[in-house]
Amino acid sequence: MTTILVVEDEPEIRRFLRSSLGAEGYRVVESPNARRGAIDAGTHKPDLAIVDLALPDFDGRELIRQIREWSPMPIVVLSARSQERSKIEALDAGADDYITKPFGVGELLARVRVALRHAARSPSGTVLKLGAASVDLEKRRATRDAREVHLTPIEFRLLGCLAKHLGMVVTQRQLLTEVWGPSHAAHTHYLRVYMKQLRDKLEDDPVQPRYLVTETGVGYRLLADD
Amino acid sequence: MTTILVVEDEPEIRRFLRSSLGAEGYRVVESPNARRGAIDAGTHKPDLAIVDLALPDFDGRELIRQIREWSPMPIVVLSARSQERSKIEALDAGADDYITKPFGVGELLARVRVALRHAARSPSGTVLKLGAASVDLEKRRATRDAREVHLTPIEFRLLGCLAKHLGMVVTQRQLLTEVWGPSHAAHTHYLRVYMKQLRDKLEDDPVQPRYLVTETGVGYRLLADD
DNA sequence: GCAATTCTTTACGGGATCTTTACGCCGGCC
DNA sequence: GGCCGGCGTAAAGATCCCGTAAAGAATTGC
Numbered sequence: 442m443t444t445i446l447v448v449e450d451e452p453e454i455r456r457f458l459r460s461s462l463g464a465e466g467y468r469v470v471e472s473p474n475a476r477r478g479a480i481d482a483g484t485h486k487p488d489l490a491i492v493d494l495a496l497p498d499f500d501g502r503e504l505i506r507q508i509r510e511w512s513p514m515p516i517v518v519l520s521a522r523s524q525e526r527s528k529i530e531a532l533d534a535g536a537d538d539y540i541t542k543p544f545g546v547g548e549l550l551a552r553v554r555v556a557l558r559h560a561a562r563s564p565s566g567t568v569l570k571l572g573a574a575s576v577d578l579e580k581r582r583a584t585r586d587a588r589e590v591h592l593t594p595i596e597f598r599l600l601g602c603l604a605k606h607l608g609m610v611v612t613q614r615q616l617l618t619e620v621w622g623p624s625h626a627a628h629t630h631y632l633r634v635y636m637k638q639l640r641d642k643l644e645d646d647p648v649q650p651r652y653l654v655t656e657t658g659v660g661y662r663l664l665a666d667d
Numbered sequence: 668m669t670t671i672l673v674v675e676d677e678p679e680i681r682r683f684l685r686s687s688l689g690a691e692g693y694r695v696v697e698s699p700n701a702r703r704g705a706i707d708a709g710t711h712k713p714d715l716a717i718v719d720l721a722l723p724d725f726d727g728r729e730l731i732r733q734i735r736e737w738s739p740m741p742i743v744v745l746s747a748r749s750q751e752r753s754k755i756e757a758l759d760a761g762a763d764d765y766i767t768k769p770f771g772v773g774e775l776l777a778r779v780r781v782a783l784r785h786a787a788r789s790p791s792g793t794v795l796k797l798g799a800a801s802v803d804l805e806k807r808r809a810t811r812d813a814r815e816v817h818l819t820p821i822e823f824r825l826l827g828c829l830a831k832h833l834g835m836v837v838t839q840r841q842l843l844t845e846v847w848g849p850s851h852a853a854h855t856h857y858l859r860v861y862m863k864q865l866r867d868k869l870e871d872d873p874v875q876p877r878y879l880v881t882e883t884g885v886g887y888r889l890l891a892d893d
Numbered sequence: 894g895c896a897a898t899t900c901t902t903t904a905c906g907g908g909a910t911c912t913t914t915a916c917g918c919c920g921g922c923c
Numbered sequence: 924g925g926c927c928g929g930c931g932t933a934a935a936g937a938t939c940c941c942g943t944a945a946a947g948a949a950t951t952g953c
Contacts, residue, residue, distance in 0.1 A: 658820045
């Protein structure tokens with residue numbers, strides 16, 4: 442049975458989430474603050490967490506960071522409309538998606554399904570097809586024209602980071618914090634160097650990349666054959 | 668039930684609005700001046716507010732600013748034709764759309780519907796359909812005739828800014844401050860240059876734009892197929 | 894302890910993007 | 924008709940960003 446952890450201080454919204462998610466057959470665990478959230482996440486091992494950013498004891502982003510230290514579970518953030526900045530920081534901290542208040546049931550459930558599906562296929566569907574190359578992120582193996590290609594640890598992490606958001610843009614900051622840690626968020630050259638390495642090893646024509654695409658001024662995006 | 672707050676001093680117009688909106692099934696709350704309007708907005712929590720700019724006690728723009736401090740509810744402004752300048756200032760203050768007196772029932776109801784629809788789906792409706800083109804703002808991807816179209820960072824921000832107020836006018840100042848920052852609020856050239864770029868990339872006939880519409884002297888408006 | 898691998902750092906050329914400038918068009922106004 | 928403000932269009936200039944290569948530093952494995 443799919444368990445969802447809800448970390449939210451406002452009772453009304455908690456009730457709303459409980460009934461909406463419960464009606465869909467999810468088991469719901471509720472925490473009224475960040476401290477309880479951190480504990481419940483460890484004890485109940487939920488399949489997904491919904492976290493409000495504005496919590497009474499400490500910030501939701503901090504909670505996300507704590508969870509991310511030991512678990513890759515999908516985390517969906519709740520935020521008020523004005524908190525554009527916090528929203529970005531939450532995603533950088535390791536959240537997978539966000540919903541802006543006020544939100545409808547339909548949107549909520551849709552995003553939850555997406556996040557769960559995303560998590561579900563991430564262990565299994567880890568075999569990326571990039572033209573003549575293919576990469577199995579789980580087994581940490583890559584081939585190109587049926588010949589084994591060797592990727593270094595950082596190259597795997599970078600590729601995994603891009604694969605987690607397949608088809609979507611991942612910001613430079615996001616990549617840097619996830620691969621090198623928050624203290625290296627400014628070293629954008631790293632990305633250029635390693636993106637080139639990955640292209641040289643995986644792309645058919647590294648000069649005109651089809652799969653490892655750069656979004657100038659923003660970040661990078663991974664495309665794959667499906 | 669959908670509640671609409673009407674802040675208007677002239678009794679005739681108030682009666683007209685009450686009957687027109689009431690006939691459509693909306694619950695109408697009326698305030699004869701700005702002070703009452705501010706209170707009623709807080710106590711009744713309406714889904715939308717219609718605000719006259721010329722109010723007896725203090726200016727409608729000030730009321731809009733007050734509401735905007737705590738609520739993102741859609742606000743539609745009523746203005747006399749001569750108040751061109753005030754109209755722009757009202758939009759800059761946080762209003763979402765305006766209707767010029769005298770106006771017909773049809774136009775009023777249409778704009779109310781647009782504003783309400785916008786408020787309901789604003790967080791989710793990230794996939795814009797513009798004729799042959801479509802844009803996914805979240806994934807930062809745009810296509811036209813099933814072919815990928817590349818948008819630059821500023822083009823995306825500008826389009827996102829317009830999409831946030833889909834179907835409604837966004838002032839030049841608003842666009843400039845949100846995309847380039849408050850210090851560039853006077854560089855209206857930028858808008859012309861980038862609006863052309865967006866039209867060239869997205870519109871079927873860039874010379875006769877159907878979706879990226881200019882409101883001369885005020886700003887721009889984004890329309891989309893539904 | 895040494896060699897191989899991997900990571901970090903530096904330097905530079907080219908390209909994408911943004912900014913600026915110039916000009917033509919249209920509609921309102923005198 | 925002539926002037927003027929606002930807009931669209933085009934293109935050149937400036938700036939920033941990215942790719943590329945290669946050398947130095949750190950790490951790993953033997």
